Amino acid sequence: MIRKKYSLIFALTMVFLLVVTGCSSPNTASSGNEQADDAEIVTINFMHLWPAGSSRQQNMIVNEIIEEYQDANPHVRIVQEVLENEQYKNKLQIISASNELPDVGMTWPAGFMEPYVKGNRFTPLDDILHGGVKELFVAGTTEAYAVDGKTYAFPLELNIVPLYYNKAIFAEYNLEVPTDFEAFKHVVQTLVDNKVAPIALGNKDRWTGSLWYMYLADRLGGPEVLTNAINRTGTFEDESLVKAAEEVQNLVDMNAFVRGYNGLSNDEGKSEFLNEQAAMYLMGSWELPNFTTNDEIPQEFRDNVGYFKFPTVDGGKGDIDSWVGGPGVGLFVAENSPVKEEAKQFVKFFVERWGDQAVARAGVTPATTVDTSVLELPQLYIDVLNDLGKASNITLFADVQMRAAVAETHLNMIQSLFGKQVSPEDYAKKHEEALAAEGN
Amino acid sequence: MDKVMSDKKVIALYVLPALLIILTLVYSPIVMTGYYGLMKWDGIGEMEFVGLANYTRLLSDSMFWQSVYHSFLLALFSVISLAAYLLVALILAGKIKGANVLRKIYLIPMLLSSVAIAQLWLRIYHPTNGVINSLLTFLGVEDIPLWLADPNIVLFAIFIAILWQYAGFYILIYYAALKNIPESLIEAARIDGATPWQIAYKIKIPLISNVIKVTIVLAVVGSLKYFDLIYVMTNGGPNGASEVMASYMYKQAFRSFDFGYGSAIGFFLLLICLVITWLIRKLTASKEEIQY
Numbered sequence: 001m002i003r004k005k006y007s008l009i010f011a012l013t014m015v016f017l018l019v020v021t022g023c024s025s026p027n028t029a030s031s032g033n034e035q036a037d038d039a040e041i042v043t044i045n046f047m048h049l050w051p052a053g054s055s056r057q058q059n060m061i062v063n064e065i066i067e068e069y070q071d072a073n074p075h076v077r078i079v080q081e082v083l084e085n086e087q088y089k090n091k092l093q094i095i096s097a098s099n100e101l102p103d104v105g106m107t108w109p110a111g112f113m114e115p116y117v118k119g120n121r122f123t124p125l126d127d128i129l130h131g132g133v134k135e136l137f138v139a140g141t142t143e144a145y146a147v148d149g150k151t152y153a154f155p156l157e158l159n160i161v162p163l164y165y166n167k168a169i170f171a172e173y174n175l176e177v178p179t180d181f182e183a184f185k186h187v188v189q190t191l192v193d194n195k196v197a198p199i200a201l202g203n204k205d206r207w208t209g210s211l212w213y214m215y216l217a218d219r220l221g222g223p224e225v226l227t228n229a230i231n232r233t234g235t236f237e238d239e240s241l242v243k244a245a246e247e248v249q250n251l252v253d254m255n256a257f258v259r260g261y262n263g264l265s266n267d268e269g270k271s272e273f274l275n276e277q278a279a280m281y282l283m284g285s286w287e288l289p290n291f292t293t294n295d296e297i298p299q300e301f302r303d304n305v306g307y308f309k310f311p312t313v314d315g316g317k318g319d320i321d322s323w324v325g326g327p328g329v330g331l332f333v334a335e336n337s338p339v340k341e342e343a344k345q346f347v348k349f350f351v352e353r354w355g356d357q358a359v360a361r362a363g364v365t366p367a368t369t370v371d372t373s374v375l376e377l378p379q380l381y382i383d384v385l386n387d388l389g390k391a392s393n394i395t396l397f398a399d400v401q402m403r404a405a406v407a408e409t410h411l412n413m414i415q416s417l418f419g420k421q422v423s424p425e426d427y428a429k430k431h432e433e434a435l436a437a438e439g440n
Numbered sequence: 441m442d443k444v445m446s447d448k449k450v451i452a453l454y455v456l457p458a459l460l461i462i463l464t465l466v467y468s469p470i471v472m473t474g475y476y477g478l479m480k481w482d483g484i485g486e487m488e489f490v491g492l493a494n495y496t497r498l499l500s501d502s503m504f505w506q507s508v509y510h511s512f513l514l515a516l517f518s519v520i521s522l523a524a525y526l527l528v529a530l531i532l533a534g535k536i537k538g539a540n541v542l543r544k545i546y547l548i549p550m551l552l553s554s555v556a557i558a559q560l561w562l563r564i565y566h567p568t569n570g571v572i573n574s575l576l577t578f579l580g581v582e583d584i585p586l587w588l589a590d591p592n593i594v595l596f597a598i599f600i601a602i603l604w605q606y607a608g609f610y611i612l613i614y615y616a617a618l619k620n621i622p623e624s625l626i627e628a629a630r631i632d633g634a635t636p637w638q639i640a641y642k643i644k645i646p647l648i649s650n651v652i653k654v655t656i657v658l659a660v661v662g663s664l665k666y667f668d669l670i671y672v673m674t675n676g677g678p679n680g681a682s683e684v685m686a687s688y689m690y691k692q693a694f695r696s697f698d699f700g701y702g703s704a705i706g707f708f709l710l711l712i713c714l715v716i717t718w719l720i721r722k723l724t725a726s727k728e729e730i731q732y
Contacts, residue, residue, distance in 0.1 A: 090694060097483050097699075115697055119485035204588075204677055260567025262678040263588030268566070277568070404482075404697040416679040421591060 040075060042342050045102040047081045049088040049329070057289075057362035065353045069346060076342060096121050101334040103343040107153050109144035109327050110396060111403050116332075117147045123335045124150040128348045136351065136368045138388075144327050144396060154351045155367035156358070157328035159284040160388055161211055162307035164291065169196060169279040177306075179320065181219070181247075181313040188256045191279055199251075200278035201261040201418075202269025206411035207399050209261075209418045211282050212251075214324045214398055215310040216244035222317030223393040229435070230401050236431040240317070245424035247313075248417055262419050276301065282310075284325065285384050289363030292378035307380070309387070319392055326396035327367050359385075402435075409434035470710065476703035483699040494704035503680055504705065507688040508712075510595055514602065514684065515663035515716075521603045522610060522655055529614030530640050543615060547608035554605070554668035561601040562588075562673055588674055591681035598682055601669055606662070610655055617651040618644060653724045660720060661713050685709050 046066075050058035059082070066078045081102065083091055088106070095101055101121055107113045116122050129142065129151050138158055145153040165177070170187075173194055178184040191198040203209040217226045221240025228234030229241060251257070258264070258272045266283075273281035274290070274297060281287075290297055291305040309320045331350060333343045355368035360375050365385065372382050399407040413430050416422040422430070477494055479487040498504055528546070532539045549557060564571045565587035573584050587597040621644060629639050645652070667686035670676060676683035676691060683691075689709065693702025 093483055093694060093697075115482045115484045119482070121484060204675065206677070258568070259584075260586035260589040263565070263567065263586060263590075263594070263674065268562075272568075404695065408691065408696045412677075412679045415677055419589070419591065419678050421679060 042076050042339050044076060044078045044104060044339055044343050044346055045081065046078050046346075047083070047088070047092070047102040047105040049083055049085050049106055051082045051084055054084065055362075058358075058364065061354070061357045061362055065350055065357075068353070069349050073345075076346070078346065099336055101336070103334055103337040103339055104347055105332055105334070106156075106329040107145075107332045108329060108400060109153070109155070110400050111407060112400060113145065113152060113332070114147060114403065117152050121335055122152040122332045123337070123340060123344075124152055125154060125333065125344065125347070126151055128344050129154070131348075133348055133351060136355065138367055138369050140394075141327050141367045145330050153330035153332040154347060155327035155330040156351070156354055157286070157364050158326070158367040158388070159286050159328055159365055160323040160325035160384065160391065160394060161215075161282060161284050161310075162384060162387075163310055164273070164281045164283065164287070164305055164307045166273070166276055166279050166304050167306050168304045169276065177308045178311045179308075181311045181316075184311045185250075185254070188251065188254055192255050197258040197272065197278040198256045198280055199258065200269050200273035200281040201257045202264040202266035203257075203261045203415060203418050204264055204268075205266045206415050207397065208266050208269065208283075209248075209414045210398050210411065211324055213244055213248055213414060213417070214395060215282070216247045216313070217241055218322055218324065218395055219310065219313045219318035220244050220247070220316040223322050223395055226398060227395060227401065229431070230398065230406075232435065236435060237428045242424045242428045245417055245427045249420060249424065252418060252420060257418070262415055274301065276304075285365045285388075286328070288365070288378075288381060288384065292380050293363055305380070307384070321387075321391055322393040322395070323388075323391050324397065325394045326400065330367075403438050406431075406434045406438050470707075473703045473710075474707050476700055477707045479700045479703075481700040482697045483693065484697075487700075490700070494701050495708070497701065498704055498708060503683070504685075504688060506680060507676075507683040507685050510682065511664050511666070511684045511686075513595065514599060514666060515660045517599050517603065518606070518659040518663045519656055521607075522652075522659055525607055525610040526614050526645070526652070528607075529611050529618055530644065532611070532615055533618035534636070543612070546611050549605050550608045550612075552605075555672055557601065557605050558669050558672035561598075561669070565597055589678060591678050594674060594678065594682045598669055598673055601673070602663075602666065605669070606659075610659070613651060613655060614648065617648040621647050649726070653720070656724070657717055657720050660716055664713050664716065665709060685712075 048062060049055075050062060052059040062080070066080070070076060070078060092101070092105065092107075096116060096119070099121070107116065107122070113122065133154065134142065137155065141155050141158055142151050145151055145155060169175075169191070170177070173190050173196075175187050175190060176183070178187050188198040201208055201212075214226060217240065220243050221238060225234060225238050225240055229236040229238060258269065258278050261269060264272075270281065270283070270287070272278040291302050294302070310324075312318060312320050331347045333340060333347055337343050351368065355366040355370060356375060358364040358366045359370050359377065359381065363381070365381075365388065370385055372385050377385075399411055402410055410431060413422060413427050417424070417427050476487075478489060478491060480490045480493070481487040532543055552560075563569075565573075567573060567584070567586050567589065570587075572587070576584050585593055588594050625643060625647075626639055629643055634642070665686050666684055667690065670682055670684055670687045671690065674682045676687045680688075685705065686709065689702050689705040692698045692705060
């Protein structure tokens with residue numbers, strides 16, 4: 001009896017399979033015919049990292065821009081491939097090894113893109129840049145994508161790193177926004193005494209801790225020390241760079257960071273701030289939507305979020321208007337693309353359209369200049385964009401400035417520094433060794 | 441039919457598809473990895489032949505040897521835990537009530553993807569809101585361990601998750617092997633007055649010794665090349681405290697853009713696995729098949 005039942009199921013499955021395959025083959029044949037009709041259609045493959053799920057707004061804007069472009073250029077068809085951030089990075093590297101990059105894709109500046117440029121994978125975009133695009137960008141942003149005087153990508157984002165804080169928690173303990181580091185330590189101590197975690201940090205991702213170190217280095221030694229140490233005109237064993245490492249460990253000793261920060265990812269760290277379990281959070285301006293327009297986060301929490309500039313250190317050389325930050329992803333065109341000219345035109349169109357749309361709807365602070373008086377933006381945005389305009393200096397993220405192998409050392413050292421497994425002196429020494437070995 | 445199958449050409453024809461697939465998907469990448477291991481290559485630009493430089497670097501790389509140590513530690517724990525799995529399988533096969541349901545429950549972790557398991561254990565180990573630490577706080581423990589952030593315990597915290605992940609797999613293998621033992625043997629022993637312990641120790645285990653050998657090889661090799669949970673849960677951190685060979689290889693190739701060195705590590709890992717497999721087989725080889 002049972003055997004009969006199984007053979008019946010088997011027979012039905014086979015019938016079903018036959019029907020399905022039988023139906024599908026004429027379909028594929030007809031779609032093949034369609035394409036043959038429009039022989040002169042140009043297809044541009046575009047790979048980006050804004051999936052409809054996790055980056056809904058960005059994804060929508062991308063689709064609108066593509067649609068608009070296809071309407072204006074009916075002979076062009078743009079095919080998207082969307083991957084999430086980490087997968088995107090992996091895939092980009094693997095397909096570039098076999099020289100199969102998409103016609104248009106996204107890259108990060110400086111150290112990240114250097115091997116691609118040296119490997120002759122990206123094409124220079126200077127002809128379009130000087131054809132009326134350069135004026136669109138905030139001064140100095142395209143330089144991060146330049147190697148040996150040629151620009152290989154156009155930035156879409158420009159971020160700075162403010163120190164966000166929870167106004168309600170500050171008010172509860174009568175705390176003032178600190179402008180110098182002593183006052184900041186006082187804030188931390190008061191919060192610790194009251195059993196509130198002062199700072200949310202997810203240092204499993206390591207670059208998150210690097211932000212703290214970079215600011216302290218900037219405030220102690222001025223904006224050039226770290227940059228010079230990395231580009232080898234200076235040294236990492238500079239007094240202020242060692243001192244900055246010491247200050248990080250002082251904060252660790254004060255219990256300034258949430259419990260288990262070295263094992264938490266940035267998202268886990270962030271959720272401590274979002275759940276109002278931690279009072280402060282040092283993170284890029286890309287988080288602004290979460291504190292202004294994101295409906296999934298309670299309104300009362302969003303209203304409570306403010307930010308301040310990283311406090312100055314007494315006797316230090318850095319000023320309060322110097323920021324850590326820099327351009328984020330940018331668009332490149334592949335060197336071996338068969339449709340290079342069309343791809344370049346598309347990139348030009350994309351950066352022209354992106355800016356205002358991006359800030360108004362996706363909350364991305366774009367690398368193109370924004371007229372804050374015309375757009376209707378949340379106050380937090382206007383403040384950040386204005387501060388961006390007043391910035392005396394923007395130091396590019398250390399791990400982006402460095403070459404990959406050095407960046408890896410830096411990030412590991414950051415984790416050790418925060419975990420107190422390395423002394424500030426050894427921390428500096430390891431950096432110096434790695435930088436010297438690479439001849440960065 | 442026999443005539444057809446004895447024709448060498450026909451045999452070759454039937455073997456060919458599988459052979460081609462295994463050659464292109466398994467063996468040629470191995471050869472390529474060996475080749476890349478002799479190069480200085482960032483994965484994108486030009487390759488430069490450096491001979492055995494990557495391997496000499498490997499021998500003096502303390503981070504690498506630390507990851508080797510961690511991998512072997514994992515292999516050791518996996519093998520030890522096999523005994524526990526065998527015990528569970530013996531109990532399950534011993535006709536206890538609900539054995540069927542229990543067997544299915546043990547197998548559930550096998551059905552989850554590694555990333556889902558990693559997410560689950562990340563919640564369990566969360567320093568403030570995790571199950572374990574909430575319980576410890578509730579019980580009034582002062583100095584709560586920071587499971588994944590403390591370099592001294594992170595490795596063992598992950599080991600527990602890995603052993604849990606594979607428990608069902610080995611229990612199922614043992615269970616199937618035990619079920620294959622003819623009932624008549626056990627009955628005969630019982631009539632002769634053997635205790636359940638004696639039946640297990642003197643009859644069942646020797647009879648499935650071949651399966652046990654296979655599981656030892658599987659556990660050791662699987663541990664040596666283990667990657668998934670480590671990558672998702674800690675990414676080898678904090679500062680290499682939970683780094684294993686495979687995650688270190690990944691980092692060198694894909695994070696530091698050092699494909700040559702990464703390939704050298706990969707090739708070395710393959711050699712280690714081969715040698716270990718050979719060693720285990722040598723050590724556990726028995727002259728004759730056990731029969732009763």
